[in-house]
Amino acid sequence: MTLVTTRPAPERSPMSTPRPAPDGPPDPAPPPGLDVPAAFDAHGSALLGFAVTALRDRALAEDCVQETFLRAWRARATFDAERGSERTWLFAIQRHVVLDALRSRQRGPRLVEHDDALEGVEADVADPLERLHLAEGLARLSDEHRSAVVAVHLRGLSYQEHAEATGVPVATLRTRVFYGLRALRTHLDEGGPTDVRSHA
Amino acid sequence: MSDPTPDRRAELLAAALADDLSPDELAELDRLRAADPTIDAELAELGGLTETLAAAGPWLDASPSDELRRRVGAIGADDATQGRAPAAQEAPAAQEARLAPVTPLAPAAARPRPRRLLTVLAAAACLVVGAGAGALLAAPRDATVDGPPGTLGAVEPIEFEGAPSGVSVDADLVAHTWGTETVLTVDGLPAGDAFSVVVVDDEGREHESGAFLGSTVEVDCRLNAAVTREHVATIEIRGADGEVAVAEVPRVEA
Numbered sequence: 001m002t003l004v005t006t007r008p009a010p011e012r013s014p015m016s017t018p019r020p021a022p023d024g025p026p027d028p029a030p031p032p033g034l035d036v037p038a039a040f041d042a043h044g045s046a047l048l049g050f051a052v053t054a055l056r057d058r059a060l061a062e063d064c065v066q067e068t069f070l071r072a073w074r075a076r077a078t079f080d081a082e083r084g085s086e087r088t089w090l091f092a093i094q095r096h097v098v099l100d101a102l103r104s105r106q107r108g109p110r111l112v113e114h115d116d117a118l119e120g121v122e123a124d125v126a127d128p129l130e131r132l133h134l135a136e137g138l139a140r141l142s143d144e145h146r147s148a149v150v151a152v153h154l155r156g157l158s159y160q161e162h163a164e165a166t167g168v169p170v171a172t173l174r175t176r177v178f179y180g181l182r183a184l185r186t187h188l189d190e191g192g193p194t195d196v197r198s199h200a
Numbered sequence: 201m202s203d204p205t206p207d208r209r210a211e212l213l214a215a216a217l218a219d220d221l222s223p224d225e226l227a228e229l230d231r232l233r234a235a236d237p238t239i240d241a242e243l244a245e246l247g248g249l250t251e252t253l254a255a256a257g258p259w260l261d262a263s264p265s266d267e268l269r270r271r272v273g274a275i276g277a278d279d280a281t282q283g284r285a286p287a288a289q290e291a292p293a294a295q296e297a298r299l300a301p302v303t304p305l306a307p308a309a310a311r312p313r314p315r316r317l318l319t320v321l322a323a324a325a326c327l328v329v330g331a332g333a334g335a336l337l338a339a340p341r342d343a344t345v346d347g348p349p350g351t352l353g354a355v356e357p358i359e360f361e362g363a364p365s366g367v368s369v370d371a372d373l374v375a376h377t378w379g380t381e382t383v384l385t386v387d388g389l390p391a392g393d394a395f396s397v398v399v400v401d402d403e404g405r406e407h408e409s410g411a412f413l414g415s416t417v418e419v420d421c422r423l424n425a426a427v428t429r430e431h432v433a434t435i436e437i438r439g440a441d442g443e444v445a446v447a448e449v450p451r452v453e454a
Contacts, residue, residue, distance in 0.1 A: 040272045044264045052260040062268045066275075073276045104378070104424060134256045150259045152218050153250045159220050171211055174220075178210035181217070181246045188249075 034076040034086070036069055043087050047094050050139035054098050054132040055105075064101055068094040091140055095132070102128050137187040145180035148173045153181075204232060209239075216243060217250055350375050350429045350452030355383070358435065363445040364388075369437065371447060375429035382409055382423045382435055389414030393439060399425035400434045402451075409435075430454040 047068060051061035071093050072079075079089055106128070138146050151162040152173070159170045159177075166173075204212075212229045215221045221229060233239045264272075347354040352375050360369040367388035374381040382397055389395060397409040410423030425432075430452050437444040 034276070036275050036277075037273055040264070040269065044269070044272065045262070048262045048264050048268070049260065052262045053258075056257075056260070058262065061262065062265065062271075065264070065268060066271050069272045069275050076276075130252075131256050134253065135259070138259055146259070149253070152214075153253050154259055159215065159218065171207075174211040174214035175207050177218070178214035178246075181214075181249055184253075185246060185249050 034072055034079060036073060039072070039086060039090065040069065043090050046087075046139045046143075047090060050091070050094060050135050051098050051101075053135035053138070054128070055101060057105075060101055060105075064094060064097045067097045071097065087140070091136060095136055098132060099129075102132065133188055134184075137184040140187060141180050141183060145176045145183070148176035149180040149184070152177050213239065213243060213246070217246055348452070349373075349450050352377060356449075358447045358449050360435075360437065360445040360447045362443070363437075367444070369445050371435070373429065373432070373435070373449065375452075376424075377428075379424055379426045380409075380429045380432050382425070383421075384412075384423065384437075385418060385420050386412070386414075386437075387418045389419070389439075389444070391416050395444060396438050397423045397425075398436045398438060399427050399432055400436060401427050401431045402433045403431075404433075428454075 044065065047065050048061055051064040052058055055061050055064070068090060072090055075093075079086070084092075138149065141149065147166075148162065148168075151157045151165075152159065157165075159173050162168075162173055163170045209232065212221070212225060212232065215225060216229055229239075349356045354375065356373045356375070358371050358373055360371055363369050368386070370385040372383040374383065380399060382399070384397070386395075391414050393414045394411055395414065396411040399407040399409050401407060407425040407427045409425035410421070412419055412421045412423075432449055433451075435447045435449065437446075
């Protein structure tokens with residue numbers, strides 16, 4: 001008798017890492033400096049999600065992402081792949097960019113559209129710095145892990161509902177959520193707040 | 201009872217955290233908890249995290265717009281096509297021009313420029329740093345964008361006049377989409393005394409831009425006002441006794 005397992009394949013690390021360019025060599029040596037278009041393709045969405053979620057302002061978030069790549073470009077000679085991945089480096093830069101933007105905004109009154117007023121009030125319930133750390137932690141998860149965590153614990157879907165919507169087995173979604181939450185817990189414990197406060 | 205696979209343990213904990221266990225799974229988890237006391241601790245730890253997540257507000261998925269892709273793609277484009285090494289190079293003027301419409305959030309340092317001291321004297325005894333609303337310790341100045349006064353992100357030197365003897369003020373403005381940033385380097389003001397920076401617009405209205413304390417050392421600070429550069433007429437530094445120095449800035453078109 002042949003047993004067919006429905007157990008999901010082992011998940012890769014929840015904290016996603018850069019992927020090689022599809023048409024490039026299999027494992028290219030990191031080029032000196034920064035390949036901005038490739039880095040943007042690999043990390044732009046996650047960086048933008050981080051900024052939008054932390055700031056709740058799409059235009060400001062896009063400015064932050066551009067500023068992140070501008071700062072990275074200027075500092076590209078200092079990037080050392082042996083000390084950390086390009087993704088980690090970009091997130092570290094963006095953390096400070098977003099923090100600067102938060103502080104600038106907090107210094108003055110903020111105008112909101114009437115329709116957004118309630119959402120704005122709700123969003124302000126959470127400490128912006130805490131939201132920044134959580135947003136960064138979520139953004140640094142792989143798309144798959146983040147999607148599962150967000151669906152179940154932020155949107156309140158059941159695993160079955162999310163499985164039906166995505167076609168991903170419930171067992172896979174559960175393991176993604178577990179490892180995603182654990183990676184997020186580690187991110188928060190290891191330095192999100194400490195890093196940010198040290199630059200306050 | 202045999203040990204569960206790591207993934208089975210993960211599945212059960214994830215389901216428990218979402219209150220999604222079937223009766224059979226609940227019984228299975230109870231058996232695991234009896235054999236493995238770390239499970240309760242992990243459930244408590246991750247349970248606290250899920251509560252924090254739920255209270256933090258929604259995650260906002262965002263795909264970069266074509267415009268953002270174009271703006272980011274312009275960064276370093278000239279260097280990439282010309283195969284230049286990354287270190288020790290100035291951004292070409294053409295590249296800076298492409299970046300000009302963007303608001304740099306915090307200009308950083310690269311090209312120090314000569315200081316323009318209004319007056320210099322060696323008397324001041326101060327200490328401390330900028331403080332108060334809107335004041336931030338400044339990074340060294342950096343011309344991220346070149347252009348005439350009013351160019352977004354460009355550093356525009358301005359001249360303060362009327363400072364008391366012994367007080368030097370070196371200042372720049374940076375135009376942003378959200379307002380105008382004043383970058384100050386001040387020396388010689390009495391330590392501990394509070395000074396405010398006020399932006400007066402072209403209709404005479406005053407806009408608080410922030411405050412700082414006099415110090416025994418040179419004070420660097422950045423202060424922001426919610427008035428766009430084309431409406432800025434003067435910048436004033438004020439102390440408890442009134443105006444300390446004022447800078448009239450050139451008129452720029454919107």
